[in-house]
Amino acid sequence: MAPLLLLLSLLLAPLALGEHTSNWAVLVSTSRFWFNYRHLANVLSLYRTVKRLGIPDSQIILMLPDDMACNPRNAFPGNVFNNADRALDLYGDNIEVDYRGYEVTVEAFIRLMTDRVSPDMPRSKRLLTDDRSNILVYMTGHGGNEFLKFQDAEEISAFDLADAFEQMWEKKRYHEMLFMIDTCQANTMYSKFYSPNILATGSSEIDQSSYSHHADNDVGVAVIDRYTYYNLEFLENEVRQPSSKLTMGDLFDSYDEDKIHSHPGVRYDLFAGGQTAARSRLVMDFFGNVQNVEVEGGVKRNETEWQDELRAIENMIAEAKKRHNESLHTSPQHASVIDEVKEQEAKRQVRREGAVKVDEEEGWSKQIIGAATLLGCAGAWLAASFLESV
Amino acid sequence: MSTPEGVDASSAPVTSSDGPGSSSTRHGAATSRRQPPPEPKDSLWLRRAVILSFWLVVVVLGLPVWWKTTAIYRAELPLQTMTDWADGKICKPVFPLRIAVEAPIAQQDAQHLVRTTQHALDDLNDFSAHHLRLMLLDPPLAPNASQQVVPDGSILEENDKENIALLVRLVSVETGTTPRSRLQPYSPTLDVYYTANQLPSPSSTGSPLATFIAHELHKIFAEEQARLAYLLSTTSGARTAKSKSLSAETAAELERQSTRALKYAPTYHLTFSLFSPTYLPSAWEIEEALQDYLSPLLDSFRSISNFTVDTQVQLYSTFSPSMRQPEYDDVLKAWTLRKEDLSGFINAAEWPLSPSIGAGPTVNFALYVPDQAQSPLLVKENGGNSWLVPQWGGIFILNPADAHEDSTPSFLAKDALAPAMHAFSDQLVSLLGLPQSPASLPLRLSTLTRVRAASLLFSASSTLGALARLYRALPSIPVPDMVAQSVDLTAAHLQHACDSLREGRFQGALEHARIAEGEAEKAFFERSMVGQVYFPDEHKVAVYLPLLGPVAVPLIMAGLKELKSMTGSIFPKRSP
Numbered sequence: 001m002a003p004l005l006l007l008l009s010l011l012l013a014p015l016a017l018g019e020h021t022s023n024w025a026v027l028v029s030t031s032r033f034w035f036n037y038r039h040l041a042n043v044l045s046l047y048r049t050v051k052r053l054g055i056p057d058s059q060i061i062l063m064l065p066d067d068m069a070c071n072p073r074n075a076f077p078g079n080v081f082n083n084a085d086r087a088l089d090l091y092g093d094n095i096e097v098d099y100r101g102y103e104v105t106v107e108a109f110i111r112l113m114t115d116r117v118s119p120d121m122p123r124s125k126r127l128l129t130d131d132r133s134n135i136l137v138y139m140t141g142h143g144g145n146e147f148l149k150f151q152d153a154e155e156i157s158a159f160d161l162a163d164a165f166e167q168m169w170e171k172k173r174y175h176e177m178l179f180m181i182d183t184c185q186a187n188t189m190y191s192k193f194y195s196p197n198i199l200a201t202g203s204s205e206i207d208q209s210s211y212s213h214h215a216d217n218d219v220g221v222a223v224i225d226r227y228t229y230y231n232l233e234f235l236e237n238e239v240r241q242p243s244s245k246l247t248m249g250d251l252f253d254s255y256d257e258d259k260i261h262s263h264p265g266v267r268y269d270l271f272a273g274g275q276t277a278a279r280s281r282l283v284m285d286f287f288g289n290v291q292n293v294e295v296e297g298g299v300k301r302n303e304t305e306w307q308d309e310l311r312a313i314e315n316m317i318a319e320a321k322k323r324h325n326e327s328l329h330t331s332p333q334h335a336s337v338i339d340e341v342k343e344q345e346a347k348r349q350v351r352r353e354g355a356v357k358v359d360e361e362e363g364w365s366k367q368i369i370g371a372a373t374l375l376g377c378a379g380a381w382l383a384a385s386f387l388e389s390v
Numbered sequence: 391m392s393t394p395e396g397v398d399a400s401s402a403p404v405t406s407s408d409g410p411g412s413s414s415t416r417h418g419a420a421t422s423r424r425q426p427p428p429e430p431k432d433s434l435w436l437r438r439a440v441i442l443s444f445w446l447v448v449v450v451l452g453l454p455v456w457w458k459t460t461a462i463y464r465a466e467l468p469l470q471t472m473t474d475w476a477d478g479k480i481c482k483p484v485f486p487l488r489i490a491v492e493a494p495i496a497q498q499d500a501q502h503l504v505r506t507t508q509h510a511l512d513d514l515n516d517f518s519a520h521h522l523r524l525m526l527l528d529p530p531l532a533p534n535a536s537q538q539v540v541p542d543g544s545i546l547e548e549n550d551k552e553n554i555a556l557l558v559r560l561v562s563v564e565t566g567t568t569p570r571s572r573l574q575p576y577s578p579t580l581d582v583y584y585t586a587n588q589l590p591s592p593s594s595t596g597s598p599l600a601t602f603i604a605h606e607l608h609k610i611f612a613e614e615q616a617r618l619a620y621l622l623s624t625t626s627g628a629r630t631a632k633s634k635s636l637s638a639e640t641a642a643e644l645e646r647q648s649t650r651a652l653k654y655a656p657t658y659h660l661t662f663s664l665f666s667p668t669y670l671p672s673a674w675e676i677e678e679a680l681q682d683y684l685s686p687l688l689d690s691f692r693s694i695s696n697f698t699v700d701t702q703v704q705l706y707s708t709f710s711p712s713m714r715q716p717e718y719d720d721v722l723k724a725w726t727l728r729k730e731d732l733s734g735f736i737n738a739a740e741w742p743l744s745p746s747i748g749a750g751p752t753v754n755f756a757l758y759v760p761d762q763a764q765s766p767l768l769v770k771e772n773g774g775n776s777w778l779v780p781q782w783g784g785i786f787i788l789n790p791a792d793a794h795e796d797s798t799p800s801f802l803a804k805d806a807l808a809p810a811m812h813a814f815s816d817q818l819v820s821l822l823g824l825p826q827s828p829a830s831l832p833l834r835l836s837t838l839t840r841v842r843a844a845s846l847l848f849s850a851s852s853t854l855g856a857l858a859r860l861y862r863a864l865p866s867i868p869v870p871d872m873v874a875q876s877v878d879l880t881a882a883h884l885q886h887a888c889d890s891l892r893e894g895r896f897q898g899a900l901e902h903a904r905i906a907e908g909e910a911e912k913a914f915f916e917r918s919m920v921g922q923v924y925f926p927d928e929h930k931v932a933v934y935l936p937l938l939g940p941v942a943v944p945l946i947m948a949g950l951k952e953l954k955s956m957t958g959s960i961f962p963k964r965s966p
Binding site for chain 2: 054094167243307370373376377
């Protein structure tokens with residue numbers, strides 16, 4: 001097997017240093033309700049584009065807080081369009097929404113990014129990235145100075161986002177990240193970032209609104225935002241194939257403030273190598289799933305030799321197993337390690353149960369104490385006013 | 391309170407607590423208004439008691455409750471130890487490899503040979519952390535038989551045998567070029583053939599045989615040394631153990647290997663998929679093929695990782711619409727794909743790959759059988775039909791043999807799958823990061839064990855460091871006791887792993903490092919360690935003010951007023 005491997009290694013194409021090996025996309029819409037149709041259309045458009053460029057569904061985390069396709073006010077049930085010409089149904093037959101409805105919360109988002117999820121969370125809903133993964137984070141919704149509203153109930157602040165990204169960086173959960181946000185005062189959202197290798201872009205400056213592009217009179221609401229619309233225009237018209245060599249610089253240069261009606265911003269300073277390095281990154285490094293493949297080929301493999309090898313390995317293993325079985329009771333170290341592990345696991349089990357119980361009790365006792373305090377205060381107040389009246 | 395009434399308070403026992411406002415009123419309308427009767431003493435004390443009791447409730451009950459309920463619990467972590475682990479101050483991994491020498495010669499001569507060889511070996515070695523130590527085995531029972539093959543290790547203690555990296559067996563021969571060596575491919579044994587006159591004489595300090603053995607050993611472990619040196623140099627700069635400088639090409643090659651190889655996991659999930667653009671072939675003898683061609687390989691990795699396997703057949707699998715379609719090449723007489731399009735070959739949007747099965751990462755192996763109209767399908771640049779996607783898996787295009795001219799076979803037998811299985815097993819070996827030399831598989835596996843143990847050690851240490859930095863940087867994150875326990879366990883197991891490495895028990899080191907890594911991950915990804923949502927200070931004011939303002943204002947005002955009247959009543963008494 002070794003000569004074959006050697007041959008294999010000689011034939012492998014040389015690769016660039018420090019490359020990424022997987023691409024992930026986190027696409028988040030944060031608003032509910034029919035009149036925010038365009039935010040879902042934004043996200044679904046991006047979803048369609050990254051999927052077209054090769055990121056598999058298992059590596060796309062899609063968060064949709066509302067279901068516009070099945071909204072009773074939708075004149076086109078089951079469809080979502082991002083253009084008044086209604087040429088493209090974004091809600092086709094192959095959509096995998098990972099977080100839906102009330103699952104889309106600030107907590108869920110931060111848990112997703114930092115992977116602090118419960119053990120029963122399915123792998124498809126987790127961001128299983130490592131230090132070789134490029135991540136595209138796209139967010140859209142209603143925001144303001146340093147915050148983005150989630151579902152009319154809560155908001156994520158620029159500080160939370162920055163801390164989450166820092167935790168990702170500490171745990172080596174990304175190689176490079178493109179953060180993209182389309183909301184009012186979007187550029188404030190990335191102003192607090194402090195972790196390296198993040199390229200951030202937003203639709204509008206502080207005290208500036210982001211605007212919708214156009215409305216569909218039959219749908220009855222605006223169908224897409226301007227910033228997203230022109231990003232998509234570039235991605236759909238220029239980046240037609242996974243082999244595209246267009247750079248992020250080309251994308252940023254395509255932004256036309258007259259068309260977007262706000263001042264899109266780009267933040268380069270966190271990126272290793274600064275502006276030039278960031279601008280020279282390919283669009284496909286973030287929106288597609290392109291790796292350097294290693295072609296092996298033209299090699300005539302020696303089948304008989306290989307099969308002989310396999311048989312030899314089989315014999316070797318059979319022998320090793322026999323030896324292992326013989327020495328099973330005489331090899332104390334191995335067994336002791338396992339025992340120790342088991343022991344610790346057992347201890348852990350016991351401990352964990354205890355901890356959970358205590359937590360719950362503490363929760364209840366806290367509530368009881370709180371209620372008692374309130375009652376006590378009220379009682380004291382009543383007593384005092386009673387005494388005063390007397 | 392220096393009002394006139396204050397002065398003659400000595401004659402009147404109780405003064406009005408209304409202060410200057412009432413005094414001015416009285417001055418203004420001295421005769422027209424009647425004064426309220428002086429407050430009786432007991433009602434005064436009652437009022438004070440009431441106010442005091444309110445304050446007591448607030449201070450004794452309210453404040454602690456507020457403090458307790460809003461405080462974030464942060465378990466104590468041994469931050470300094472954690473940082474030290476991450477900086478490599480606690481453990482400098484060393485790899486002392488024991489090499490047994492078995493020589494059919496007199497004990498004294500053999501010892502002399504081992505000494506001179508060890509000396510030559512130490513001169514060759516420029517990487518202090520990786521150290522080969524020669525040990526002489528007890529002489530075989532029949533030392534006179536010149537070419538007798540002793541069953542390997544039969545005279546070794548069972549315990550020692552586990553930790554012997556390589557057995558050097560000296561065999562005296564009369565024919566052929568000497569000294570020469572042969573590395574056994576399926577056992578960690580190096581046979582060295584020599585003639586009797588090559589043994590070092592007791593007086594000399596060197597001999598061609600000793601130098602030869604030293605060079606052979608050095609060569610065998612060269613790749614392992616390079617890998618470990620690379621690992622040491624890429625993780626945390628504070629390590630002093632690195633002394634070996636790598637050439638640029640070696641470093642680039644190692645970088646490429648590390649890019650290609652999957653991250654270590656205790657369990658990998660292998661998915662074998664058959665994709666076809668038509669309805670054929672609809673069956674394959676995959677189970678038998680895997681049993682015959684793959685399970686020996688997987689078994690040999692069992693001491694390092696476990697594997698689970700599943701297979702699927704996907705018919706009518708078409709290319710992604712955005713991919714450039716294959717073109718016919720007249721020279722190759724085949725349909726060709728360009729190399730730059732290969733990474734888009736997998737139609738990720740529609741081909742169901744990476745199922746969320748199991749806990750481990752998925753390694754994909756895709757077998758693609760092209761349509762008869764597009765067969766054979768090859769890579770344009772080199773005419774190959776398989777390629778590897780780093781950290782993802784491998785792809786093999788199976789062009790059906792020419793015998794089935796008219797249509798694609800509907801069934802792929804085991805023999806037809808053999809080339810694909812061969813390619814997949816090569817790709818798997820490459821993806822798992824098995825080194826390419828030396829030629830002996832057990833030696834390469836033990837190299838992988840050492841490399842994996844070291845890399846796990848580093849990654850667990852760096853996770854500890856990251857956790858310590860986060861603990862300091864983000865004070866708003868709660869840290870439960872579980873985390874502290876896991877951290878302690880991690881540190882303990884790291885220490886065990888480090889000790890095992892030093893003692894040369896590499897399998898034990900891997901086990902400990904694996905546990906340490908698992909615990910470190912558990913500590914870092916503790917569920918409850920999600921930061922409280924950030925509140926700016928104005929938000930806090932906005933929350934507390936409407937709640938506490940209406941309560942606090944009367945409390946504070948009443949308290950102040952009462953204090954004032956008390957000082958007013960006490961102060962004049964003292965002043966004269």
